[in-house]
Amino acid sequence: MKKALITGITGQDGSYLAELLLAKGYEVHGLIRRSSTFNTSRIDHLYQDPHDPDARLFLHFGDLSDGARLVTLVSSIDPDEVYNLAAQSHVRVSFDEPEHTGDTTGIGSIRLLEAVRLAGVKCRFYQASSSEMFGASPPPQNEDTLFYPRSPYGAAKVYSYWVTKNYREAYEMFAVNGILFNHESPRRGETFVTRKITRAAARIRAGIETYIYMGNLDAVRDWGYAPEYVEGMWRMLQAEQPDDYVLATGGSHTVKDFLATAFEHAGLDWEKHVRFDERYLRPTEVDALIGDAAKAEEVLGWKPTVMAPDLARIMVEADISALECEGTPWIDRPVLDYWE
Ligand code: NDP
Ligand code: GDR
Numbered sequence: 001m002k003k004a005l006i007t008g009i010t011g012q013d014g015s016y017l018a019e020l021l022l023a024k025g026y027e028v029h030g031l032i033r034r035s036s037t038f039n040t041s042r043i044d045h046l047y048q049d050p051h052d053p054d055a056r057l058f059l060h061f062g063d064l065s066d067g068a069r070l071v072t073l074v075s076s077i078d079p080d081e082v083y084n085l086a087a088q089s090h091v092r093v094s095f096d097e098p099e100h101t102g103d104t105t106g107i108g109s110i111r112l113l114e115a116v117r118l119a120g121v122k123c124r125f126y127q128a129s130s131s132e133m134f135g136a137s138p139p140p141q142n143e144d145t146l147f148y149p150r151s152p153y154g155a156a157k158v159y160s161y162w163v164t165k166n167y168r169e170a171y172e173m174f175a176v177n178g179i180l181f182n183h184e185s186p187r188r189g190e191t192f193v194t195r196k197i198t199r200a201a202a203r204i205r206a207g208i209e210t211y212i213y214m215g216n217l218d219a220v221r222d223w224g225y226a227p228e229y230v231e232g233m234w235r236m237l238q239a240e241q242p243d244d245y246v247l248a249t250g251g252s253h254t255v256k257d258f259l260a261t262a263f264e265h266a267g268l269d270w271e272k273h274v275r276f277d278e279r280y281l282r283p284t285e286v287d288a289l290i291g292d293a294a295k296a297e298e299v300l301g302w303k304p305t306v307m308a309p310d311l312a313r314i315m316v317e318a319d320i321s322a323l324e325c326e327g328t329p330w331i332d333r334p335v336l337d338y339w340e
Contacts, residue, residue: 197255231302
């Protein structure tokens with residue numbers, strides 16, 4: 001039985017990846033942060049009593065800021081595959097917390113790479129790199145496009161990209177970068193723009209809220225569906241040679257387009273409900289990200305099927321259902337972005 005270690009297992013991608021690997025028969029180990037409240041809602045449905053002899057999902061407390069813990073964990077688990085998905089992943093927040101973002105999203109990756117090296121474990125390593133690394137480089141972007149990050153988050157991801165590549169070359173590690181464009185789902189964090197929009201559409205439709213406050217509606221993004229993207233991560237680690245790949249749909253939509261589709265699906269006119277708030281602008285914006293994933297299709301046979309308009313409808317439906325599900329503890333939170 002193959003063993004995988006996932007950092008960021010409580011996040012959107014970590015939860016889908018854990019599902020995928022369990023379905024493929026893996027033993028899955030997840031790194032979770034100790035928190036004063038439970039932070040495992042995305043993976044609670046996967047919980048298995050560790051006393052059960054057939055249990056294949058195990059969670060371990062740890063943090064990417066704690067290098068010694070990473071060494072002991074990696075050496076005791078002895079994984080075949082490591083997926084480094086943990087990060088402070090919100091671009092706007094990275095302007096408020098640049099040092100913390102650098103420590104987690106940047107240095108955290110080399111701590112984990114060092115842990116693998118020091119533990120002497122022969123495993124394959126996946127680094128969650130991002131289209132944010134392209135930043136100001138004009139679209140379409142692919143594996144050869146120049147990096148020009150426009151945020152502390154993007155810069156930290158560029159660092160992680162290069163140390164992953166360096167460990168591949170320096171220590172002959174099977175270490176790969178998946179350069180993923182935006183991917184979303186009903187499990188998307190509530191402060192990212194797509195989920196903020198689909199939650200708002202459901203709540204306005206239900207008469208709970210009237211307005212949503214937003215920033216730049218002209219930004220162009222290439223939004224795909226998260227479950228398809230975690231399949232791409234796995235395929236990168238099954239390839240014959242370690243290499244770096246872009247995953248994207250190639251679609252191009254503005255935030256306004258996504259708003260219009262989502263609100264229309266909820267039977268609403270977005271223009272009556274959206275107001276501008278400059279706090280959601282970024283000091284430097286990434287205007288347009290549109291990916292070219294031809295290499296992933298050719299080498300890995302990976303091809304996405306869900307495009308942004310369908311994604312918006314899937315997410316609105318899920319938020320409407322969640323709202324109709326009595327007793328769900330998170331439904332009463334108003335649509336907010338971040339607390340400041
Ligand atoms: P999320 O924000 O949903 O999840 C982030 C995960 O990282 C959570 O499990 C979080 O734990 C964990 N985490 C944060 N800080 C630490 C830390 N210091 N130590 C250990 N764990 C930590 O992100 P996504 O699932 O959307 O994305 C997964 C990865 O892919 C991230 O690295 C992101 O930057 C990257 N990425 C995402 C894209 C996207 O469109 N979704 C596109 C390209 C790259 P907790 O639950 O406790 O907060
Ligand atoms: P992004 O995602 O920055 O692309 O990073 P986000 O959904 O936060 O923003 C997308 C675009 O929407 C604009 N925008 C708003 N964004 C938010 N969050 N809230 C608003 O009210 C709002 N109004 C307009 C933004 O300015 C931006 O242009 C995501 C994260 O998942 C990263 O971790 C990942 O690396 C990249 O995608 C690829």
